[in-house]
Amino acid sequence: MxxxxxxxxxxxxxxxxxxxxxxxxxxxxxxxxxxxxxxxxxxxxxxxxxxxxxxxxxxxxxxxxxxxxxxxxxxxxxxxxxxxxxxxxxxxxxxxxxxxxxxxxxxxxxxxxxSAMLAASARVGAPLGHDFCCINLSDNLKPWALIEKRLRLAAEADFAMAFYNPRSRARPEGFERALEVLREACGPERLIVFARAVSTPEESLRVTTLGEAQPDMADMRTLVMVGSSHTRLIQRHAGGAERQSTPWVYTPRSVSGAGS
Amino acid sequence: MxxxxxxxxxxxxxxxxxxxxxxxxxxxxxxxxxxxxxxxxxxxxxxxxxxxxxxxxxxxxxxxxxxxxxxxxxxxxxxxxxxxxxxxxxxxxxxxxxxxxxxxxxxxxxxxxxSAMLAASARVGAPLGHDFCCINLSDNLKPWALIEKRLRLAAEADFAMAFYNPRSRARPEGFERALEVLREACGPERLIVFARAVSTPEESLRVTTLGEAQPDMADMRTLVMVGSSHTRLIQRHAGGAERQSTPWVYTPRSVSGAGS
The missing domain is CATH 3.40.1010.10 (Tetrapyrrole methylase, N-terminal domain)
Incomplete structure (x- = not known):
């Protein structure tokens, strides 16, 4: 056949x-x-x-x-x-x-x-360079309570996190609630990355903190990443391309931050 | 320049x-x-x-x-x-x-x-088809206690899990201990996949349960995946290639196992 x-x-x-x-x-x-x-x-x-x-x-x-x-x-x-x-x-x-x-x-x-996760991660540096988790924030196929439980446990484990489907037009309040849970669990200084439509003409990147993050920074084409407590920024020196002005974000390989 | x-x-x-x-x-x-x-x-x-x-x-x-x-x-x-x-x-x-x-x-x-994780996952089906985490089991750059804590929290979150560097020649006892922690947290029936050197001539796949898993099923070229409580097997009907005899392993998109 x-x-x-x-x-x-x-x-x-x-x-x-x-x-x-x-x-x-x-x-x-x-x-x-x-x-x-x-x-x-x-x-x-x-x-x-x-x-x-x-x-x-x-x-x-x-x-x-x-x-x-x-x-x-x-x-x-x-x-x-x-x-x-x-x-x-x-x-x-x-x-x-x-x-x-x-x-x-x-x-x-x-x-x-x-995957969108690997492409977005590459674009901003290496935010998933240490242990991480990947969660679909849509509650189409699972109860919201399970999403919230996973966010809290992921924060307790100090994973870096990648989120798919952060914000649907039908249920925008879910992502707002996710940001509240994460702020409570990780504090306002924790880094968050909004990587939209990476590798397409509509690509946009934004690096900020949980304290500054707003729900409308994400839509369904955005891959959101939250750092672990060890995730760090490196400011780039002025370059030509717009991409160059976004700081690098990376999670060191060692929990102490020490190299090998 | x-x-x-x-x-x-x-x-x-x-x-x-x-x-x-x-x-x-x-x-x-x-x-x-x-x-x-x-x-x-x-x-x-x-x-x-x-x-x-x-x-x-x-x-x-x-x-x-x-x-x-x-x-x-x-x-x-x-x-x-x-x-x-x-x-x-x-x-x-x-x-x-x-x-x-x-x-x-x-x-x-x-x-x-x-990544090895995506290649191994594709080879056996879709074990990472729902929320999952990814942990480096080497304790070169982090304390073993942190690895164990993350394993327990990942099990509590009911993540599927992918493990890199499961077993070094220098410290083979780490992976044995990881299997004990996972058996205790997830039970002996939980599915585990050993995917070695995927896409190379040395590729080998083994699908079993935590109850049957042995530490020497992994080496440093093996990507190990443990299912969530919803991860399932599909036996394939007899085919020609050796790969065909490994059952499919997948994690449904819905926590209830129901389709959309």
Whole structure:
């Protein structure tokens, strides 16, 4: 039958951040399946059918991809960033587990991509250079109380933190509450980074403290990072590009701040 | 003067996982600086000097790279995986902060790479598909008590977990103790994944439970992942390749396990 299914990460936006592995899969595919703006990142060509679907259609999209692969198509399910971090890979396996057992013999692979977290971290320095955690702040699929519990435990563990989906238009109050919890747990001097649309033309970066942070500094395209108690700033000397004026933010490898 | 310094991630081993951004930087470099086995992944060519150094030489290596860039060289500092995750980016900024202020005007960029964590996660499915944390289990640069505290808090937060540097030859007892802490906090049925040297010819995968896990299943080339309480297995139907016999491991997007 010859069909296969690859769940692939397109990275944060810049084509120079798409791995050759993913590019090769796209070049060999008969079908690309995904959320409309991600599918549109794949150039049309003869022999390729692009199936764009709405957000929050993840399970139906995954079933469609499995069905296509089961009937001999070569299918790439595209995610932004990395497919394994709050993206399509988990949805695909949820659909696979709930579907007909024969599909478990399909040739399925997950192809990693540059996650928004790694791209944002690179842009400002190395804020995740020591132990860290990664939390989806959307309460679509989990109770808000669990998010708050995780924020408090992450602060107690002194992790650096990366937050996905910080602020939806439908529930902007969630992020305001998250900032309050973090200020209480980490203090107003703790560093926070707002990295929006990294590697796209709309990229913007802002480095501030929890005391100065405002909820409207984030939207759904923003990756937010909060430092550990050891995370530090380095002011850059004046340079030409706008990016140069944002200070570097990094978390030393050692808890004492001492080098090796 | 025209010098620059890029701290670049070479990914977990397979050249198909190196981003075009990193390949372009390597093609334009005059000097590559890094730990010997990573520098050897960059093919020699006329006009390129490769500076290999020992492990645990991170700060001296970073100073060397800054010095070269300050004198007009185009320098790539290479890391395995992603440079921002327990790799050279943090060391570079430690050295920058401790060095002469003029170096802060240098053109420095961090280029992200596919981290071992993302590559290992993709190989077995989507174990990091929900909130997770990432901990370096080496106690070279932090006290063991802090590692243990973070393990207990991560278990209480019900994070999936990714562990770097699980087991050194010098201190193998650390990982044994980590497994004890995790068994106590998460119970013997909790899933654990040992992903060794993913994307290299030495790749091996093992999926088991904390109750069955043995310390010698990990070495310093192994990325270890422990599921949250919601992480699940899907047995694959018999396939040809050895990889096909490892079950899929994934963490659903929802805490209740329900799809969207």
């Amino acid at each position: 010859g069909g296969w299914l690859k769940v692939a990460g397109l990275g944060p936006g810049d084509d120079a951040l798409i791995t050759p592995e993913v590019s090769a899969a796209l070049a060999d595919a008969t079908d690309v399946v995904g959320y409309v703006p991600y599918v549109e990142r794949v150039a049309p060509r003869p022999g390729l059918t692009r199936h764009g679907s709405d957000n929050r259609e993840e399970i139906r999209r995954a079933e469609q991809a499995l069905q296509l692969a089961a009937t001999g198509h070569r299918v790439v399910v595209v995610s932004s960033g990395d497919p394994g971090v709050f993206a399509m890979a988990a949805a695909l396996f949820e659909a696979l587990e709930a579907s007909e057992p024969a599909w478990r013999a399909l040739d399925i692979q997950v192809l990693p991509g540059i | 025209g010098g620059w310094l890029k701290v670049a991630g070479l990914g977990p081993g397979d050249d198909a996982l190196i981003t075009p951004e990193v390949s372009a930087a390597l093609a334009d470099a005059t000097d590559v600086v890094g730990y010997v086995p990573y520098v050897e992944r960059v093919a020699p060519r006329p006009g390129l000097t490769r500076h290999g150094s020992d492990n645990r030489e991170e700060i001296r290596r970073a100073e060397q790279a800054l010095q070269l860039a300050a004198t007009g060289h185009r320098v790539v500092v290479v890391s395995s995986g992603d440079p921002g995750v327990f790799a050279m980016a943090a060391a570079l900024f430690e050295a920058l902060e401790a060095s002469e202020p003029a170096w802060r005007a240098l053109d420095i960029q961090v280029l992200p790479g596919i």
